[in-house]
Amino acid sequence: MILIGHRGAKGHLAENTLASFEKALQLNVDMIELDVFLSKDTIPVVIHDKTIDRTTSGFGLVSSFSVRELQEFGIPSLQDVFQLVNNQCDINVEIKEFEAVKSILDLIDSNIFSKDKILISSFDWNALQEVRFHDDEIRIGVLTETDLELAIAFAKFIKAYSIHPHYKLLNKENVAQMQSRNFKVFPWTVNDQTDITFVKFLNVDGIITDYPDRI
Template sequence: MILIGHRGAKGHMAENTLASFEKALQLNVDMIELDVFLSRDNIPVVIHDKTIDRTTSGFGLVSSFSARELREFGIPTLQDVFQLVNNQCDINIEVKEIKAVKSILDLIDSNIFSKDKILISSFDWNALQEVRFHDDEIRIGVLTETDLELAIAFAKFMQAYSIHPYYHLLTPENCQKMKNNRLKIFTWTVNEPEDIIFVKSLYVDGIITDFPDRV
């Protein structure tokens, strides 16, 4: 089973920061999960929200700031994370806006970071179609918190690598269906001990968690 640090090690350090990713590496994760928007100068930066209000001391849209300005608020670029991780684990990039797809793929192609260690996921399935349009090999993960049947059908159509379902959706039956369709199951965000025991009993392929040390 793959251990996936949610926004790094969000339960221990400020989410989506270099310190959080460093902590996740120290906790021996197999993969880190992070979120990407574009800065004003069209550089992929790592932040969950479309504004910087919740996670920094600043206010405003991510797209209103340059990557350099965002760095001053503690928001790293995706390139910063590639350099920090340096192929020590896989990276699950959650695309937050479709317009970021091309910039993300260009960055991946221009890097020494191994492409086969990248997994791109999104709740915006149009964004995943855009990824597949530009790259027919990179691993894709279909995020869902509602309709698992539809997600399975879409994942098969897209030749996805994995489905990332909200853990409350999981049953032995639908987990078996995903496995029968050769789809990896990376479930989120599983933090409480009893929930970790539950998803392990379903033999999921990966657990996305704020507390990698609990799994």
């Protein structure tokens, strides 16, 4: 069972911050999950929303600020996280905007972090297709919260490594179906103890959670 810390250890510390990722490492996660947008100077930065309003004391679009300005608000660059984690666990990079694909791949290719420890996921399947076009080996995870059959078909098409469904889409049959096609199944975001017990019963391959210490 692969333990995946959602936005670090979001249940304990502010999401997508270096402190949250450090906490996830202390909780012995196998992988951390994070979200990436581009700064004004086209640097991949780690934040879930298009704006900095919800998670910082500032206001405005992420794309309106330079990476240095965003760092002052506590928003790390993807490079900052790579250096912090330093290959201690895998990193699931969720692409939040298509435009970020090239910058993310360029950073991964710079060898700051081992490519074989990277998993790229997105709800934007065009972005995943673009990733695969540029790199035929990197691990890809297909995110879905609606149509599992479509996700399976697309995962097969782009030679994905894993499928990341909302956990409420899952049952014994469809988990087994995905695994029989050699896809890992990583449901999100599983926090309640009852839901954790449920997805464990389904024999999923990993669990994305805000509370790694509950798994």
